[in-house]
Amino acid sequence: MKIKALVAGCALAFAGMSAHAASVNLTGYTKIYLSGATAPDSFLADLANQMLDGVVEYRNRATNSSGVEISGTDYRAFVGTAKSGIPGVTAGTPIVFFKRSKGGSVWGVDPVARAQRIESLNMDDCDLTTRRCGVKGIDPGVAGHEDPSLNNGEISDFGVSDVEPRMFREPFNTENGQPELTDAERAVFENFAVNALMFGQVATNAVPATTVLSRTTYGSMLQGLIRNWEQVDGTDAGVIVCRRVNGSGTQTSYNAFYGSFPCTSAAGGAIAPAGVADSTPEVFTGNGDGSEADPFEIDPSALDGNGKPAYVVIENSGSGDVRKCLFAAQNRQSYKVRGSNDVWYRVLFNNMANPGRAIGVLSLDSYGRETSSTEGGWTFRHMDGAGVFTPSNQTSSAGATGIAPSKQNLLDGKWDFAFELSMQYRNAAVTNDVGDSIPSMNDPVNATKKAFISEFIKRAGSTTYTGNDGGTFTSVPNAYATLPTIGDYTTKPAFVTKFSRGGNSCSPMRRF
Structure with missing residues (x-):
């Protein structure tokens, strides 16, 4: 199908903010953007509250089947200050952690590798009572994306996908008519198998x-x-x-x-x-x-x-x-x-x-x-x-x-319809399609971001969330297992799978 040209709609989005719009003051905050799979959304709030103090959550505006405005699930932001215990992050550092789930996993892969601007939560268009916000920006493949004067979307710092980046190939595993990543584009990734x-x-x-x-x-x-x-x-x-x-x-x-x-x-x-x-x-x-x-x-x-x-x-x-x-x-x-x-x-x-x-x-x-x-x-x-x-x-x-x-x-390896959640960030500088020069996550300018992201990835694979171990959370631990490369059979065997694909979705499950 032909990609729709939505320039008129985008212009309205930029020019016509909600009548009750207000800006959330994020002066001095480190902004960290995650995009991609919905899989971690079930424990996202739990993990945000484990890493940040005083969390205030914002979501995108949506409507239900009756046309009534509700809080959406495509975009979320968690505003707070860093707790102690995050290596490389000073306790009390103001942080806002964003998650985009719209479109799913490929949005944690292709636009992350290419450092492209994507549609994002607009923190300048929020109702401070309902904590619902509008969105901004234009996705790749939609008219106006490559015009920096039109596209004020944000760039993801890291992505999450249900499978590793190399699985997102044409013609069935890409979206919006976008080409699959080249070998050179995939080479900018540092990716981690998080959990089963x-x-x-x-x-x-x-x-x-x-x-x-x-x-x-x-x-x-x-x-x-x-x-x-x-x-x-x-x-x-x-x-x-x-x-x-x-x-x-x-x-x-x-x-x-x-x-x-x-x-x-x-x-x-x-x-x-x-x-x-x-x-x-x-x-x-x-x-x-x-x-x-x-x-x-x-x-x-x-x-x-x-x-x-x-x-x-x-x-x-x-x-x-x-x-x-x-x-x-x-x-x-x-x-x-x-x-x-x-x-x-x-x-x-x-x-x-x-x-x-x-x-x-x-x-x-x-x-x-x-x-x-x-x-x-x-x-x-x-x-x-x-x-x-x-x-x-x-x-x-x-x-x-x-x-x-x-x-x-x-x-026990009997249910093999399981894959390994992957998280990835750029380990090289990238110049994107609108001319933005984006530094590597290894650049000193990103030290706080990388430290927070590294701890986030580590905790997402821990038995805390795959086994609901150590506290009562809103997560759904029966959906996940900690990987044998991460988990400890001796102390937490009930939450660690004995089998893995070894980060290769085309490999059969095998015992570790």
Whole structure:
């Protein structure tokens, strides 16, 4: 699809700030920017409060399905002062730590290596009561990005991705029409395997717990090779796939696990994931222009040319959107979402006669949302068997077969749909596409930033968060395990996996 030109919208964003806008005074603060995967978001506030005193959190403005303003999850900022115990950072140093999650993992890779300006939280456009702020800047691939007079976005200091940077290859693991990194661009990275992150097969409650979901049949549904549930459990119903956009780490993980991309070439056996364009043609109503105000319409109740229920693929920007997509399919509600390249869709699940039989892939950090009143209506499923798994209490439904996505199975190497969260920063100076000269993170000017980032990476892989060890946090420890290269089998064996890919997502899991 053609990338939309959003110059008019950007001009409005710069010129028309909210009527209740105010600036957050950050004079004297060290500003540290992290962009990329949503995976660490589950423990982000915990970690920020462990490293900073007096934290005040700001988020982007968003709207719910009723058009009411709420606090978003795409952009966050934690304002505070450094606690003691961070090597290289003086206690009391004023720090504001930013996290951008919009778009997922590729935003912690490509624009970080290239030191590009990206859309960011605008701390000069905040409501100081609600602590909600606007955004600023233009992303790579969107009109106006390379004009420094238009683009006032920020540059990430480091990135996070569900897999290591080399996995983000064309044509399925890049976003906004951007080229993959060259070998020279990847060479500027210092990257670190942080922890093991589990991924799971999910399905709406309309899919019975007794349905057997093998890796091969599930992958074939994700790839559009099985388009009707008749071939899975005998039910004449169309398959609905709620997936992430290209460039997402979750999507990259499922491309590798189910399709062997980019681990092998197409000639060598890699299989392309199905995208929105692979949906049954009859579902596209022809209405809308793809803008946020007038989205393209997709009608999942349509029948194909043979009178069979349609196959539908919906691409979603974030993990929260995948959950909302599953919720809308299960509850037959109209659903509006931003897909790839800022193209918007309205999915008319409300036209369906029965709850949608939808599937998707989510990392296990989504657990606890299965019964949410706005994002629930789905469950994690066993692989190569039947059954529903509840990660919060690590239990399976009665009569379950196959392999459960349990933490113990991760630790024992039985659940291999897991990859290693990666964090990376630039170890060389870069001049970006608007002419900014950005120093290496090893430059003395970045000493405080590098010290904070190094401690952040170290703590993100610790058993404190992978095992909720040493305190009560809001994190979801059953989604992660500390890596054997980091953890201590003697004192913390319950939180350290015995198996790892060794920082290579194309390698099989092996025992350490």
